[in-house]
Amino acid sequence: MTFSSPLDNPTPHTPDPQHPATPAQGHPGGQPQGPGFGPPAPQAVFGSPPPPTPQPHTSTLPAWPPQPGNPGGPKKSRGGLVALVAAVALVAGALGGGLGYLAADESDSSSQGGSSTVSTSADPAALNRKPDSVAGIADKALPSVVTIEADGSSGSSTGTGFVYDKEGHILTNNHVVSPAANGGDLSVTFSNGKEYEASVIGHAEGYDVAVIKIDNPGDAKLVPLPLGDSEEVVVGDATIAIGAPFGLSGTVTTGIVSAKDRPVAAGGENGSQPSYMSAIQTDASINPGNSGGPLLDASGRVIGINSAIQPGGSSDPMGGQSGGSIGLGFAIPINQAKWVAATLIESGEPVYAQLGVLRNDEYEGKGAQIAPRDMGNVPAVTPNGPADKAGLKPGDVITKLNDQLIEGGPQLVSEIWTHRPGDEVTVTYKRDGQEHTTTVTLGERKGDNP
Incomplete structure (x- = not known):
């Protein structure tokens, strides 16, 4: 039986009270670690490491921690939760020079071989785009979107970010800047081509959110993007994604909100903590390099941070495999991200809500089961913790949090x-076949490593 914990005492296959494994399947060598109950695993939309291009990875929702020999493919989650969420990938990067070269070469060929061009005159007024059109929104937002280059001892990546305030803070994903999080080189490049050195102010592996700051803004035009209300988003709303897919900065794609509150988990490789989100799902085209970029609504307000995709398997121009967009992208809701950002700017470290239980990831029924017994020195229910105070016991199966059904x-x-932390939530659970309800006041955990 494999157990893991939701925010406090995670345990891997070999019980380790300090680091529970995350539900990521298919991560080579990854013993994802995480704090407690989490969602199916996707892949993050990272940036682009330099050649050789790293292969994108997928992660599904196997037992927590991953079982030896688990196949790396996506699987359906219980109760109809679609496997695509479990298989979503942190998009690790653009193809760098390879794809860019091919695109440029193809473009250049049009001017060879005696081809000719035709120009037509047009009324300049007719070419003006309305401010609320996609073109108008993109024109206004692009100067506030940056391409991020991170380089450190653990590797390098390319991703996207956007201006958060006039002090030079940039909001992005943790996985975009992680190579430089503990020392390294970090830079941001604006749409006008100007490049600035930057530093990591704070990063949260669990939320996959990071805040960086331009060291010497100088003449940088810092125009923060307006933030929307992700709680007001509904399925069918128009979306606009901006980023640097495959290193192609300033790329704009459109789509709709195709689902809300999609449980997504990703990352967790090489001892890092996995990230979890109740994501906005969109069919706007998102690819490696889009990570950290804004997902805008039809008014040009940020409603999410593009972070993960369900990748398609296709051969890249260099002969390897690269996950591309198949219309299933996931964004961290901005209401959550801006609270995390404010916490990181204030203290430099993340804060997580905590339930205070150890979970059983081998439970096959619907719901999330609290481990029926302690694992080593890790108690199934933390004594005097939030769950214990609310009357939850080992073996209880949580089926609902407030009005949200819990599948796993x-x-x-x-x-x-x-x-x-401090929020009161209503927990519905089953014990001995009988359904009960209790109120839990969530506890607090600071930092990524419990």
């Missing part, structure tokens, strides 16, 4: 993390 352990983590 990973989904519970993403739901818990949409709340803040």
